[in-house]
Amino acid sequence: MRRLIRPILTTNTIRSLGRVTNRILAAQNPKARAEKSWDNKPGVAFSEIRRKLEGMASGRSRCMYCEDSFGTDIDHFWPKADYPERAFLWENYLLACSFCNSNLKRKLFPIDAAGSPLLIDPTVDHPELHLGLLPTTGEYISLGVKGAESIKVFGLNDTASSRNLPLGRRQAFVCLLALLKEYDSVHVNDPNKANEIRLAAKDFPFSAVLNWLVTTAQLPNGPSVLGADVAGLIQTHNVQGWL
Ligand SMILES: [Zn+2]
Known part of the structure; x- marks a missing residue:
C-alpha cells in the first residue's frame, strides 16, 4: 500500500x-x-x-x-x-x-x-x-x-492463497531493479526506450515496492541497504518523479 x-x-x-x-x-x-x-x-x-x-x-x-x-x-x-x-x-x-x-x-x-x-x-x-x-x-x-x-x-502476507501477495511484491522488487538498470543503460542513446521503461516501472503492480525503493534511497543508510549502485541510480534518474 x-x-x-x-x-x-x-x-x-x-x-x-x-x-x-x-x-x-x-x-x-x-x-x-x-x-x-x-x-x-x-x-x-x-x-x-x-x-x-x-x-x-x-x-x-x-x-x-x-x-x-x-x-x-x-x-x-x-x-x-x-x-x-x-x-x-x-x-x-x-x-x-x-x-x-x-x-x-x-x-x-x-x-x-x-x-x-x-x-x-x-x-x-x-x-x-x-x-x-x-x-x-x-x-x-x-x-x-x-x-x-x-x-x-x-491478507497482505497470505502466502497460502494463489494470489500470494508477498511473492508478487518480491517479484516486483526483482523486476523494478532490472528495469532501473536497463533504464540507466539506454537513457542517453535511446530516449524512447528509456521512456517506455519509465512508464513500465511506474505502472508496475505493487507500487509500494517502487515507493519503498525511492524512500530507502533517500535515507542516510540507503546505499548500504540497496547497494550504492542502485541507490545512486534512483537518485541520479530522479525516480521519485516517476511515481
Ligand atoms: Zn485488492
Missing part, C-alpha cells in the same frame, strides 16, 4: 452526493435508504467518481489495498451498512478489487476505543508508517496496530 492523493470533484457531483446524503439523514431508516440509494446511485456523478478513483489509484487502476488486481469496486471505507451517513461521501470511497472488497473486507471495520479506524486509508494515512516492507521476502511487518489489522483483514 502507498499514499494516494484524492482529487476534488466537480461542483455538480459534490451537490449530487450532498442531496442523496440529506435524503438518507432525513429517512426513518437511514441504513435501508442508503442501500436503496446505492442501488440507484446517480449515473453522471458516479461516472466521474469512478474515473477519478481509477486515476488516483496506482499503476493501471490497481486495487488500493492489495495493489495487484484491477480495481473493479467502489469500496466504502466506512461500510455503508453501519455508517449510512457516509455512504455518499467522496472521502469514503476507495477503489478495490472484488476479492479485497467482497471476500476479505466485507463489513469488517475495526475501530479503536475513540472510534478511529484501525485499517489504513491510503488517502488519509501514510501506509509506510504502518507497514514496513521486507524486500527479501515481499512481506510486510506491522509497525503498530493499524498495520497489523490491515495485514490481517486484507
Whole structure:
C-alpha cells in the first residue's frame, strides 16, 4: 500500500452526493435508504467518481489495498451498512478489487476505543508508517496496530492463497531493479526506450515496492541497504518523479 492523493470533484457531483446524503439523514431508516440509494446511485456523478478513483489509484487502476488486481469496486471505507451517513461521501470511497472488497473486507471495520479506524486509508494515512516492507521476502511487518489489522483483514502476507501477495511484491522488487538498470543503460542513446521503461516501472503492480525503493534511497543508510549502485541510480534518474 502507498499514499494516494484524492482529487476534488466537480461542483455538480459534490451537490449530487450532498442531496442523496440529506435524503438518507432525513429517512426513518437511514441504513435501508442508503442501500436503496446505492442501488440507484446517480449515473453522471458516479461516472466521474469512478474515473477519478481509477486515476488516483496506482499503476493501471490497481486495487488500493492489495495493489495487484484491477480495481473493479467502489469500496466504502466506512461500510455503508453501519455508517449510512457516509455512504455518499467522496472521502469514503476507495477503489478495490472484488476479492479485497467482497471476500476479505466485507463489513469488517475495526475501530479503536475513540472510534478511529484501525485499517489504513491510503488517502488519509501514510501506509509506510504502518507497514514496513521486507524486500527479501515481499512481506510486510506491522509497525503498530493499524498495520497489523490491515495485514490481517486484507491478507497482505497470505502466502497460502494463489494470489500470494508477498511473492508478487518480491517479484516486483526483482523486476523494478532490472528495469532501473536497463533504464540507466539506454537513457542517453535511446530516449524512447528509456521512456517506455519509465512508464513500465511506474505502472508496475505493487507500487509500494517502487515507493519503498525511492524512500530507502533517500535515507542516510540507503546505499548500504540497496547497494550504492542502485541507490545512486534512483537518485541520479530522479525516480521519485516517476511515481
Ligand atoms: Zn485488492
